[in-house]
Amino acid sequence: MVKHTATSVVTIERYIIEQERLYPDAPGELSGLLYDIALAAKMIANKVRMAGLADIIGATENENVQGEIQQKLDVLANDMIIKALDHSGRLCAMASEEEPDIIQIPDNFRCGKYCLLFDPLDGSSNIDVNVPVGTIFSVVLKITRGARGEMEDMLQPGRRQVAAGYVIYGSSTMMVYTTGQGVHGFTLDPQIGEFLLSHPNIRIPERGRYLSVNDSYEQVWEEDVRALMRRYRGLDGVRDPMSVRYVGSLVADFHRNLLGGGLFAYPANEKNPRGKLRLLYEANPLAFIVEQAGGLASNGSIRILDVEPTELHQRTPLFIGSKSDVMMADRMLAAPVLAEQA
Numbered sequence: 182m183v184k185h186t187a188t189s190v191v192t193i194e195r196y197i198i199e200q201e202r203l204y205p206d207a208p209g210e211l212s213g214l215l216y217d218i219a220l221a222a223k224m225i226a227n228k229v230r231m232a233g234l235a236d237i238i239g240a241t242e243n244e245n246v247q248g249e250i251q252q253k254l255d256v257l258a259n260d261m262i263i264k265a266l267d268h269s270g271r272l273c274a275m276a277s278e279e280e281p282d283i284i285q286i287p288d289n290f291r292c293g294k295y296c297l298l299f300d301p302l303d304g305s306s307n308i309d310v311n312v313p314v315g316t317i318f319s320v321v322l323k324i325t326r327g328a329r330g331e332m333e334d335m336l337q338p339g340r341r342q343v344a345a346g347y348v349i350y351g352s353s354t355m356m357v358y359t360t361g362q363g364v365h366g367f368t369l370d371p372q373i374g375e376f377l378l379s380h381p382n383i384r385i386p387e388r389g390r391y392l393s394v395n396d397s398y399e400q401v402w403e404e405d406v407r408a409l410m411r412r413y414r415g416l417d418g419v420r421d422p423m424s425v426r427y428v429g430s431l432v433a434d435f436h437r438n439l440l441g442g443g444l445f446a447y448p449a450n451e452k453n454p455r456g457k458l459r460l461l462y463e464a465n466p467l468a469f470i471v472e473q474a475g476g477l478a479s480n481g482s483i484r485i486l487d488v489e490p491t492e493l494h495q496r497t498p499l500f501i502g503s504k505s506d507v508m509m510a511d512r513m514l515a516a517p518v519l520a521e522q523a
């Protein structure tokens with residue numbers, strides 16, 4: 182890693198270029214792709230900042246504009262990412278939480294060798310109450326032979342990701358990403374419109390302070406999940422109690438736990454037997470990041486990055502964060518037969 186002094190001004194562009202020089206075998210196209218994503222993030226941040234003003238602006242401006250401004254923000258974010266990336270020549274296809282099928286690159290643009298999978302606006306139900314939302318992305322290499330991306334390219338296990346990241350639109354806007362050489366965070370300086378390196382080489386504490394879980398599902402959890410949550414909260418006397426923090430935006434909950442240590446859990450329940458969160462757009466990219474930062478991610482029985490996807494919008498239970506806290510979930514949720522063998 183290139184060392185920077187406290188006074189260095191390192192834009193995301195400079196950082197990406199320096200990383201590229203350090204790893205000459207790494208394809209330059211990936212750097213370009215990350216830079217395009219950073220551009221899309223700035224455009225989305227700009228819209229998110231205006232969220233509460235959409236009605237006011239609509240009333241004072243040309244009525245024709247109103248419909249566009251009031252378009253739901255997750256649709257806007259989805260369109261912005263597609264438009265910022267479809268012509269770059271770096272992607273062979275995309276997949277989004279907001280689109281039922283694979284998004285093909287238009288015929289008039291060149292296809293590249295990467296696939297981008299994304300959740301354009303995570304936690305969007307929080308927009309109306311001014312709570313942080315985010316964008317999550319995952320990049321994999323195309324494995325099929327044709328020019329265009331196919332379903333097989335999208336359905337690769339998370340361990341094959343070559344890059345992943347998220348953007349959090351919070352009290353400031355931050356972009357955090359990994360290409361497999363640690364996790365790096367950049368904060369958007371709104372005055373100059375640049376992401377600046379603010380959190381080099383992020384490491385998640387081994388053991389967490391915070392537990393992020395929606396425990397209103399307690400009634401519909403399996404008994405082993407209930408016992409696990411009691412343990413995290415110190416109710417069975419085995420460990421010190423964790424403090425509960427739940428925003429309801431995965432990106433915000435994950436980001437806090439990544440920096441301060443903690444565990445985010447969204448277990449399966451009676452109503453959502455496969456969990457709620459999406460493997461390809463949410464669990465996989467955050468799992469790649471957390472492992473690069475020294476943490477873990479599991480579905481309760483195996484590592485998230487080893488789950489073999491079978492469908493685009495596949496859901497998964499998720500336990501992600503500080504290593505020892507995720508290991509506790511694996512131990513307590515392991516099928517009895519596995520536990521006996523251990």
Ligand code: AHG
Pocket residue numbers: 278300302303304305306395429430431432457
């Ligand atoms: P999205 O807004 O992309 O659909 O994701 C919402 C997700 C995630 O951000 C959050 O952790 C979770 O939904 C909250 O679900 P509950 O309201 O069931 O706790």
Ligand code: MN
Pocket residue numbers: 300302303304431463
């Ligand atoms: Mn989401």
Ligand code: MN
Pocket residue numbers: 255278300301302303304305
């Ligand atoms: Mn979403």
